[in-house]
Amino acid sequence: MKWVRIARSASAFLLFLVCAGCGDVYRPVATPIIPSSPNSAFSKAVFVISDNGPQNPGSSIQIDVSGDTTLGEVKTGVGPVHAVQTPDGTKIYIANRAENTLSEYQPGTPNATNLEPVTTISLPPGSNPVFVATAQNDTVFSANFGTGTVAAISTTQNAVVRVIPLSPTVPNPNIEPVAMAETPNGAKLYVANQGNGTTSSSVSSINPSDSSLNPAVVNSWVSPVWVAARSDSARAYILDAGAGTLSAIDTSTDAVLPNPVSVGAGANFMFLDSKRNRLYVTNPVNGSVSIVDVSADPPSLLATDCVVSGSTPPCPATFAPVSVTALPDGSGAYVASYQIGSTCAGISAPCITSQVSVISSNSNKLSSVIPLGSVSVDMTNATVCGAPGPVGSQGAVRFRLSIAAAGDSSRVYVANCDAGSTTVISAVPTSSEPYPPNTVITNLQSPVSSFPPAPATAGAPPSQAPVFVLATP
Secondary structure: OHHHHHHHHHOOOOOEOOOOOOOOOOOOOOOOOOOOOOOHHHOOEEEEEEEOOOOOEEEEEEEEOOOOEEEEEEEEEEOEEEEEEOOOOOOEEEEEHHHOEEEEEOOOOOOOOOOOOOEEEEOOOOOOEEEEEOOOOOEEEEEEOOOOEEEEEEOOOOEEEEEEEOOOOOOOHHHOEEEEEEOOOOOOEEEEEOOOOOOOOEEEEEEOOOOEEOOOOOOOOOOEEEEEEOOOOOEEEEEEOOOOEEEEEEOOOOEEOOOOEEOOOOOOEEEEEOOOOEEEEEEOOOOEEEEEEOOOOOOEEEEEEEOOOOOOOOOOOOOEEEEEEEOOOOOEEEEEEEEEEOOEOOEOOOEEEEEEEEEEOOOOEEEEEEEEEEEEOOOOOOOOOOOOOOOOOOOOOOOOEEEEEOOOOOEEEEEEOOOOEEEEEEOOOOOOOOOOOOEEEEEEEOOEOOOOOOHHHOOOOOEOEEEEEEEEO
8 A cells, every 4th residue: 555655645636627606517627637657658648528419429539749639539428528537647537427427548659540449437327427536546536416426436447436425414416516636645535515505515525545524624615616735735725616715724634724815706717836836716707817825824815817918907807717727837827718799700690709818927927818719609509618698607518618738838728619629829839849939839620520510610510519628748
């Protein structure tokens, strides 16, 4: 067991998911996964998960970072929403919300022409998995929104070994777990339970070693929606969208520390820059991103930036930031945002316009904005992207845009649900990279969907809707 603990302590944590106040409607966001023992075969890979409607299997494509090309494609289950990679880089697990399953496959090597076969892991009926997480190689955890449980899956057996009710007695579907994070040392797994009003919101603490449930983390939670664990495993952080606060947990006692940071009601996602010990928090309601120093107690707010160039808080209610990532080298952060409109040049209405805002880590200020263009919102097919709504409103999955940075800091990837494609952006140029920084290199289309041909796609079936990006070093 000693070598397992050593491997766990060197693995990096995960963060992840789901919006407050959208009932059982969710959408994943992007999180880089750092293996404990880097494997060169997987060192430059990005995985994009795409939905193919309410009745058809989705897909997962693997992108070769160095070549900016699609390496291969596999079919997932119906309604894929989130994914995680084991720390050793050998397996990908995907939560398929619409069919109560997980899909598992082995990534291809850089010279592969296709990926390995997919294994389907069945969960109990009604599970509705919306999130997967792990900081170890032998177990993956699934947050089951439909039953108020967390399932522990053995990676050697590819089977459920235990279902953990998040209520003290029997499974309670009103608990609604939506995001998880395991501490890098594997000692604790924290679960954000947004609740549905019938049952109060809560934060659960689980012992990954035996899948036992600890007493709930006591606090006046309103709607916790995201969890992050610090690299040293001493602190976990809970984002409460309803209260508009970021709270720190002492992982040795599960006590909530005083002096939470205010990030505004509606904040719904955060990303930990482990290089600088900073949390970047997006708030689609007020159009801002908050930068929080978590290197010491209590956490301190460094800055609140608007994602629209030339603006200062209070930010204009135009672009809604819904996903953020930081470069592993600590040089900057990238925020994906969008706005819905009724008029876009050359695009039929309604339309969605997207952009990426770049924040310098040295100044904590917006340094540039990268336009991603406009596309029509599909009002015909039952895509997960959702119909138009107010700024910050969600579709059938959590974010219309999902963003992640490559492990070598050379690229940033933005999955655009409505566009059916993933935009590749040059981030930190090297001697072998001729692209200027913060420019669009290419757009990679998702696999073709099962929807009928449409005039907007020149008589061809539209692409599947990408909903999540996972990047590895």
